[in-house]
Every structure is written in structure tokens, then in C-alpha cells.
Amino acid sequence: MKILITDGxxxxxxxxxxxxxxxxxxxxYYDDTTSEQxxxxxxxxxxxxxxxVRFPAEIFxxxxxxxxxxxxxxxxxxxxxxxxxEHGVSVCNIPGYGRGAVAQMAIALMFEICxxxxxxxxxxxxxxxxxxxxxxxxxxxxxxxxxxxMGIIGMGDIGYAIAKTAMALDMKxxxxxxxPVKELECDQLRFVDLDILLKESDIISTNCPLTDETRYIIxxxxxxxxxxxxxxxxxxxxxxxxxxxxxxxxxxxxxxxAGVDVFxxxxxxxxxxxxxxxxxxxxxxxxxxxxxxRQNLVNRSAENLKALLDGTPKNVKN
Numbered sequence: 001m002k003i004l005i006t007d008g009x010x011x012x013x014x015x016x017x018x019x020x021x022x023x024x025x026x027x028x029y030y031d032d033t034t035s036e037q038x039x040x041x042x043x044x045x046x047x048x049x050x051x052x053v054r055f056p057a058e059i060f061x062x063x064x065x066x067x068x069x070x071x072x073x074x075x076x077x078x079x080x081x082x083x084x085x086e087h088g089v090s091v092c093n094i095p096g097y098g099r100g101a102v103a104q105m106a107i108a109l110m111f112e113i114c115x116x117x118x119x120x121x122x123x124x125x126x127x128x129x130x131x132x133x134x135x136x137x138x139x140x141x142x143x144x145x146x147x148x149x150m151g152i153i154g155m156g157d158i159g160y161a162i163a164k165t166a167m168a169l170d171m172k173x174x175x176x177x178x179x180p181v182k183e184l185e186c187d188q189l190r191f192v193d194l195d196i197l198l199k200e201s202d203i204i205s206t207n208c209p210l211t212d213e214t215r216y217i218i219x220x221x222x223x224x225x226x227x228x229x230x231x232x233x234x235x236x237x238x239x240x241x242x243x244x245x246x247x248x249x250x251x252x253x254x255x256x257x258a259g260v261d262v263f264x265x266x267x268x269x270x271x272x273x274x275x276x277x278x279x280x281x282x283x284x285x286x287x288x289x290x291x292x293x294r295q296n297l298v299n300r301s302a303e304n305l306k307a308l309l310d311g312t313p314k315n316v317k318n
Contacts, residue, residue: 109259
């Protein structure tokens with residue numbers, strides 16, 4: 001069996017072990033693969049694993065033996081799942097792999113906005129704290145989270161991990177998903193429709209999959225229904241935000257600040273209007289990338305492939 005890794009560089013950084021896949025078959029590894037290189041590389045392999053390399057409809061004419069495409073992540077929006085199915089190719093993802101890591105990044109972005117730790121650290125190191133009534137320090141806006149309401153759009157594994165952290169901070173949680181899980185409700189958490197979430201939340205975190213229905217779910221209309229001074233957090237998918245609409249709302253003050261780990265497009269370059277906005281705390285799509293999280297991706301990718309070979313496929317998205 002031949003197993004292709006199309007773009008393992010980001011997964012491999014720092015040295016993960018590929019042994020779980022090597023025990024199944026011959027691993028053909030590439031740091032990256034361009035769209036021009038993919039047709040040749042996909043020939044005669046039985047399984048392919050991708051991080052961000054796209055698999056459009058036309059690529060499947062070259063996939064002579066391919067039975068599975070595995071994603072090193074949860075999203076499959078960069079793979080033509082319909083055409084894959086027509087060619088007998090299963091598309092498998094890794095649900096919940098980053099539950100801890102991505103939730104922690106969302107909370108870290110929220111903390112940075114509300115408590116400004118990097119600003120104070122920079123002040124201590126580069127200015128020095130000499131005046132007990134230093135106005136530069138006392139005039140920095142901070143926010144206590146106790147009693148605030150967090151709205152979570154997309155209450156899956158990651159969303160619920162964020163919710164549990166918010167509740168531990170004595171916050172209220174409003175959750176929105178297509179199929180509410182009433183068993184999760186408690187005094188601090190309840191499922192509501194999107195309109196109520198937008199109207200009542202002080203902080204909104206987007207954690208839903210990117211689909212035709214959720215693309216640009218944060219836009220001019222939805223922002224208009226939010227509280228003045230709302231905080232937005234996005235560690236999900238960049239295109240959940242309409243960039244221009246969010247930037248305009250930051251400029252007007254409708255949105256107080258945004259904490260963003262994902263952008264539209266990616267990589268977003270040096271001049272992206274949201275990434276470079278003075279009231280956006282930005283990071284380069286690293287929520288998923290602790291070493292432990294990436295090793296978990298490899299381990300669970302091997303489990304998906306073994307299950308397919310055993311005739312009991314799991315985590316199939318098409």
C-alpha cells in the first residue's frame with residue numbers, strides 16, 4: 001500500500017512520528033505539493049493525506065487507485081467530496097482532534113483582549129514601571145469577564161470546550177447550532193436561535209464548520225444585530241467573517257475588538273485589513289499546532305485508514 005502525504009510540513013514541524021502510518025504501508029512524504037505537481041503524485045497511491053492542498057473535481061481523473069483522502073483536520077471544504085464519492089474515494093476527517101488546543105487559543109485571544117497582558121509586559125520591559133499612578137497603565141481598558149455573556153456559534157466539541165471554560169469563569173453561555181443538544185443545558189448554558197445570541201452576547205466565538213450556509217455568517221446584517229462594543233473571536237475558519245464588514249465595524253466602534261487566528265484568504269499577507277487592524281489581536285492559524293495536537297492528528301489518521309481497510313470506515317464526510 002502506498003500512502004501519500006501531500007503537504008506534511010506544518011504537521012511535521014518539531015518532529016512528529018509518522019510510525020502509525022508507516023506500519024500500514026509505504027509513506028511517500030512531501031513538505032508541500034503544488035496544484036501542478038498533484039496529478040503526478042496522486043497516481044498509483046492508495047491513500048492520500050492532506051493538510052491544505054486542494055483536491056478539486058478534475059484531480060480525480062488522475063487518481064487510478066485512490067480509495068481514501070484523509071484531512072489533517074476537521075474541514076473538508078477544500079475537497080470536492082461529491083466527485084470523490086463518484087470515484088469511490090472516501091473523504092475522512094479528524095473530528096474533535098483540536099478540542100483542547102483550538103479552544104485554548106480562542107480563550108487566549110479573549111484574555112488578551114480583555115486583560116491586555118502583552119501590552120503590560122511590553123510596558124514593563126521597554127518603559128519600566130516607576131510611577132505608581134502611571135496614566136499609560138491606568139488608562140488601558142480592561143474587562144472583567146465575570147457575569148458577561150459568551151455566544152458560541154457552533155456548539156461541537158471545540159465549542160463546548162470553550163463553553164466549559166467560560167462557565168468556569170462565571171460567564172453565561174448562549175449556544176447556537178442546527179440541532180441543539182438539550183442535555184448540555186444548565187443554569188449557565190442554554191441553546192438559543194442565532195438572533196437572540198447576536199443580540200445578547202458580549203463576546204461571540206465562531207466555531208462552526210465552513211459551509212455554504214455559514215460562509216460570511218458574520219456580516220453587516222448580523223453585526224448590526226449585535227451589542228455595541230461586542231468582542232468577536234474566530235479560531236474556526238477565516239471565511240466565517242466577511243472581512244470588510246468586520247473591519248468597518250471595528251472602525252466605527254460597533255465591534256470593540258476582534259481576536260482572530262484564521263483569515264480569508266490564507267496566508268493573508270502583510271496588508272490584510274483585518275490582520276493588521278489596530279484593534280485586532282491576530283495569529284497566523286496556529287490554534288491547531290501544539291506538538292501533542294499534531295501527533296494526535298497522525299495517530300487518528302492511521303486509525304481512519306485502518307478502519308477503512310477493515311471494512312468499517314469511520315469519520316467519512318462524503
